[in-house]
Amino acid sequence: MLNEAPDLNLLFHALADPWRRAMLERLSRGSAPVSELARPLPISLPAAMQHLGVLEAAGLVHSEKLGRVRTCAIQAKALGRAERWISARRVEWEQRLDRLGDYLRTLEAEGENDGSRD
């Protein structure tokens, strides 16, 4: 878990911005040039380039320049890493709730057995 920590800091920081999430939403439907990512957003192209830099540093996007066009692609592996961290916490919590439920049912059953002996 500790080895993943710097990655996870960058990953969740990258996801904490609405324009960066909008770029990822667009890229999840297919690779696109930077200009197409920036166009629907109320920000300048240089600002979009900065956001792209944050997404690339987190490993969420890979971009490549072919001629004069820089094309971006989403990196599903990094998305998966962030998803797994959250999912592991949720599952651990739910399993704890399940065990608590089992324990309460055991107590209830013991109570009923005690009652039948009276």
Place this chain on the structure above:
Amino acid sequence: MLNEAPDLNLLFHALADPWRRAMLERLSRGSAPVSELARPLPISLPAAMQHLGVLEAAGLVHSEKLGRVRTCAIQAKALGRAERWISARRVEWEQRLDRLGDYLRTLEAEGENDGSRD
């Protein structure tokens, strides 16, 4: 998606810090008082309280004061919201790859049919 945006900003921002994630890891194993969350971390109790404030603002933790002890519990609903956003992007991307695979197989099959006609 837009209605969820402020929540998601707070959620992912809260997850971007290693001490806050450590607190959530502890809480996924069961509710705990603030002092127990802070003890294993190399930060002061006031700093831990500030991190707790960020987790509460994001809806990831709920705390309640009983007498002199403030007890914290993880909120699985908020974890689920962050998880769903990431998972939706990943699934959308994977489905796109599947469709692309189908298309390439169709082209391949058409190529083979053309070949057999020669």
